[in-house]
Amino acid sequence: MKLLITTLIFVLSMSTTAQDTIIPLWPKNQIPNRIASEEQEVHVKEGILRISKVQEPHLEVYLPAKQNATGQAMLIFPGGGYQILAYDWEGTDIAKFLNGKGIAGIVVKYRLPTSESLKENYNVPLIDAQRAIRLVRSKADEFNIATNQIGIIGFSAGGHLASTLGTHFNEKVYEAIDDADKQSARPDFMSLVYPVITFSQSTKHTGSQKALLGGYETEERIKHFSNELQVTKETPATLLVHASDDKGVPVENSLLFYQALKDNEVSATMHIYPEGGHGFSLARENAHLRGWTERLFEWMESLK
Structure with a gap:
């Protein structure tokens, strides 16, 4: 009996260790650009877990065993057209996969601009993204990662948010609330997978644009969030991945961003595949x- 109890405690402790860690993005009652509403967060699981109307953004942290850790981390921004988050498909599944290579995977459950609980909706995803990377950088010792090895990866509209963070990291979009906000919001590197990039070209993803800028679609703001126009020499090294037959977000989005990186002498790597369509995630069946x-x-590895 004593042996059984000891074994059970050991198994439970192993299970607990393997669990992810949830960290609120903001202190309670200090979430910027939030307004009171009756809106509730929605989770729908139909093959893919789709989360909409996010009310309390958070980080979901997956860390590899210390002995396997490379010191690198990636913040993960799931896609969903700025209307939902494909939370496991382009979020937690990616984090767990990164763990297998010794990389900390940190999913960002960011607020979506279609929520009724926001003001200046178009700024809110960037507000949450800036806060996310600053918070992670402030916890580098706790997460066993290097402060200069923190990258980001985004998929589809999450790729738009990642590229927004990578080009607007110095833009002040909220007031600092604690010491974490003293950290830099600049990613050390970024990967954009079938990303939405432009709102000003014919190859734009209209759904993402309307969701982000609905009611605020001035010419100035459209250019501001067309991230191929916002690349500078300070934009971090970037990896782009896209399929030529993507009918949802045309490959020209990645091509535009690659050209802007090249024009600004920023390290750029691009892999374009002939087939794959849109939203392929890990593409395990191809x-x-x-x-x-x-x-x-x-x-x-080449960035180290």
């Missing part, structure tokens, strides 16, 4: 396309 994850790891 023997050719799934190689993009190995290209990601090779690229990350």
Whole structure:
């Protein structure tokens, strides 16, 4: 009996250790640009976990065993057209996969601009993204990561948010609330997977633009969030991944961003696959396309 109890405690402790860690993005009652409403967060699981109307953004942290850790971390921004988050498909599944390579995977559950609980909705995803990377950088010792090895990866509209963070990291979009906000919001590197990039070209993703800028679609703001126009020499090294047959977000989005990086002498790597469509995530069922994850790891190793 004593042996059984000891074994059970051991198993439970192992299970607890393997659990992810949830960290609120903001102190309670200090979430910027939030207004009171009756709106409730919605979770729908139909093959993919889709989260909408996010009320309390958080980080979901997955850390590799200390002995396997490379010191690198990636904040993960799931896509969903700025209307939902494909939370496991382009979030937690990616984090767990990164862990297998010794990389800390940190999913950002960011607020969506279609929520009724926001003011200046178009700024809120960037507000949460800036806070997320600053918070992670402030916890580098706790997470066993290097402060200069913190990157980001975004998928589809999450790729738009990641590229917004990578080009607007110095933009002041909220007032500092604690010591974490003294940290830099600049990613050390970023990967954009079938990303939404432009709002000003014919190859734009209209749904993402309307969701982010609905009611605020001035010409100035459209240019402001067309991130191929916002690249500078300070933009971090970038890896782009896209499929040529993407009908949802045309490959020209990645091509525009690649050209802007090249024009500004920023390190740029791009992998374009002939087939894959949109929203392929890890592409585990496509023997050719799934190689993009190995290209990601090779690229990350080359940055050290």
